[in-house]
Amino acid sequence: MADSQETAFSDHSGPISLDGEDDTTPAPENGRLFSSATVGSDFPHVRPRPLYVDSGLRSIQELPEAYRSMFKDYPCFNRVQSMVMDDVLYSAEPLVVTAPTGSGKTVLFELAIIQLLMSYEKASINNDFKIVYMAPVKALCSEKLHDWARKFSRLNINCIEVTGDSDVADLNHLNRHHIVLTTPEKWDSLTRRWRDHSALMKTVRLFLIDEVHILNEESRGPTLEAVVSRMKMLQQQQRSDNHSLPTLRFIAVSATIPNVEDLAQWLGTHEKPAKYFRMEESMRPVQLKKVVKGYDSNFGGFMFDVHLSYKLKQVISQYSDGKPTLVFCSTRKSVLATAQVLSKMITFSFTDSQKEALARICSQIVDNKIRELAKVGIGCHHAGLTMTDRNLLETAFRDSLIPVLMATSTLAMGVNLPAHLVVIKSTQYYGNGGYQDYSDSQLLQMIGRAGRPQFDTSAVAVIMTKSSCEQKYVRLTAGTEPIQSSLHRHLVEYLNAEVVLGTVRDIPGAVDWMRSTFLFVRANRHPKQYGLSDLCAGSAVKINAKLQVLRPGQV
Numbered sequence: 001m002a003d004s005q006e007t008a009f010s011d012h013s014g015p016i017s018l019d020g021e022d023d024t025t026p027a028p029e030n031g032r033l034f035s036s037a038t039v040g041s042d043f044p045h046v047r048p049r050p051l052y053v054d055s056g057l058r059s060i061q062e063l064p065e066a067y068r069s070m071f072k073d074y075p076c077f078n079r080v081q082s083m084v085m086d087d088v089l090y091s092a093e094p095l096v097v098t099a100p101t102g103s104g105k106t107v108l109f110e111l112a113i114i115q116l117l118m119s120y121e122k123a124s125i126n127n128d129f130k131i132v133y134m135a136p137v138k139a140l141c142s143e144k145l146h147d148w149a150r151k152f153s154r155l156n157i158n159c160i161e162v163t164g165d166s167d168v169a170d171l172n173h174l175n176r177h178h179i180v181l182t183t184p185e186k187w188d189s190l191t192r193r194w195r196d197h198s199a200l201m202k203t204v205r206l207f208l209i210d211e212v213h214i215l216n217e218e219s220r221g222p223t224l225e226a227v228v229s230r231m232k233m234l235q236q237q238q239r240s241d242n243h244s245l246p247t248l249r250f251i252a253v254s255a256t257i258p259n260v261e262d263l264a265q266w267l268g269t270h271e272k273p274a275k276y277f278r279m280e281e282s283m284r285p286v287q288l289k290k291v292v293k294g295y296d297s298n299f300g301g302f303m304f305d306v307h308l309s310y311k312l313k314q315v316i317s318q319y320s321d322g323k324p325t326l327v328f329c330s331t332r333k334s335v336l337a338t339a340q341v342l343s344k345m346i347t348f349s350f351t352d353s354q355k356e357a358l359a360r361i362c363s364q365i366v367d368n369k370i371r372e373l374a375k376v377g378i379g380c381h382h383a384g385l386t387m388t389d390r391n392l393l394e395t396a397f398r399d400s401l402i403p404v405l406m407a408t409s410t411l412a413m414g415v416n417l418p419a420h421l422v423v424i425k426s427t428q429y430y431g432n433g434g435y436q437d438y439s440d441s442q443l444l445q446m447i448g449r450a451g452r453p454q455f456d457t458s459a460v461a462v463i464m465t466k467s468s469c470e471q472k473y474v475r476l477t478a479g480t481e482p483i484q485s486s487l488h489r490h491l492v493e494y495l496n497a498e499v500v501l502g503t504v505r506d507i508p509g510a511v512d513w514m515r516s517t518f519l520f521v522r523a524n525r526h527p528k529q530y531g532l533s534d535l536c537a538g539s540a541v542k543i544n545a546k547l548q549v550l551r552p553g554q555v
């Protein structure tokens with residue numbers, strides 16, 4: 001079998017060097033938690049002089065004292081954060097940032113939250129504002145909850161996770177909380193009863209969208225579009241009743257994509273699009289080389305997966321540089337089977353003290369097969385293992401006692417285990433009764449595990465796939481694939497839902513709703529692609545006409 005056509009991308013950023021942090025400039029707010037500005041205003045009068053530590057990098061000391069400890073582990077804000085700082089922290093305008101994985105986008109959300117907190121007048125925060133953080137999967141919400149509950153509780157800000165597993169069935173449960181971490185599907189189901197909770201809905205001030213590129217996904221994208229449109233429509237209606245209501249600010253981040261300006265238009269206001277930043281690969285703190293390897297095979301699914309197990313040793317030898325390697329496998333069985341194949345092909349050498357430490361850890365592993373593999377330096381990690389075994393294997397991997405860790409893709413989402421080399425062994429996983437392709441966002445999450453900022457200046461991610469799919473993944477990893485809308489395939493279903501909910505009450509309302517969707521932005525740009533070849537770009541009149549001809553049963 002012929003295999004292995006390689007396409008590599010690398011970037012050229014170097015590590016950021018920091019010289020003598022300037023602590024002498026007084027903190028702009030003298031430690032005050034809240035400014036005297038009004039909610040949601042631009043408050044230029046509280047904007048301090050930018051505090052730089054080195055060639056454009058902003059100092060943590062620039063923040064009011066109360067917030068600095070949130071960033072105590074960082075020497076300063078990194079390049080992405082420093083470039084966006086003025087727009088995220090000293091402005092209440094909507095914002096879209098696309099930047100490589102691992103470039104520190106979470107901090108942008110944190111700065112946006114701080115912007116909102118600073119904009120409150122009183123030092124005692126009551127329950128009159130809500131922040132929604134939306135991520136595609138529960139694991140990301142749980143990870144952020146863990147982090148933010150710790151960081152924000154010191155400021156008396158309460159966080160709550162509302163995902164598929166949580167028993168929150170009603171918006172009333174959110175009353176005591178300020179930050180709600182949720183998925184598009186859960187927020188969709190909760191806000192379908194917004195009419196019973198319109199007072200609470202009015203308090204949503206900030207809407208943070210993580211991994212906004214899931215718009216591209218046929219199954220998830222339309223739900224994200226629908227919930228954002230619902231929030232925009234509700235806000236529009238509420239503001240027409242009460243003009244003094246502050247605007248809802250959207251902040252969206254994603255991996256690098258070419259059409260960020262479309263996202264900015266979608267999340268902007270009636271008056272103007274959101275400000276946007278497109279950060280190139282060179283902004284990544286750890287250089288990442290991405291390799292897509294295509295393999296010829298007549299087999300699919302399980303057999304292709306087995307075939308790749310025998311190619312893995314060569315990939316690890318070529319790209320790991322003897323450093324920690326994380327291999328994502330398509331199923332729990334594949335985790336074990338791949339580890340067993342590799343254990344027969346590869347040998348790791350350990351120092352005496354490493355051998356001792358590894359033996360100590362292995363003696364505590366309950367699962368016999370997993371223990372035997374761990375003894376030779378190959379870890380297995382999946383949800384079928386006991387929590388104790390998983391924790392032991394994570395520790396051994398972090399301490400470099402286990403050079404190679406096999407895992408299912410769920411690990412990419414839930415556990416922060418960075419590696420020098422990440423291998424995605426097959427671009428398909430087993431789910432819903434068959435093999436299916438990983439979504440773009442799952443792949444990007446896995447790739448994002450490559451590069452350990454504390455230890456590495458460079459990292460490698462290798463995608464092993466069929467030769468026929470190679471170019472698709474080359475485009476994905478290069479960030480040259482524009483984000484599309486899939487809402488047109490489910491338009492009647494989603495519009496009907498809004499009619500039933502009362503968000504859309506008449507044909508002008510339906511047109512407004514259409515105009516608030518990402519589909520509208522994309523269809524304006526490429527009408528033909530969305531089956532609207534008779535529609536002139538940007539013509540609300542023609543969209544109106546299109547909606548008018550929908551049958552009453554449809555609207």
Ligand SMILES: Nc1ncnc2c1ncn2[C@@H]1O[C@H](COP(=O)(O)OP(=O)(O)OP(=O)(O)O)[C@@H](O)[C@H]1O
Nearest residue numbers: 074075076077078100101102103104105106107448
């Ligand atoms: N200013 C900073 N200095 C040092 N490390 C930082 C800084 N900001 C973030 N980090 C660290 O960088 C790592 C990546 O951050 P983060 O998860 O926010 O990146 P991301 O862009 O959201 O990545 P992804 O797209 O994979 O979710 C984290 O370990 C975080 O603690």
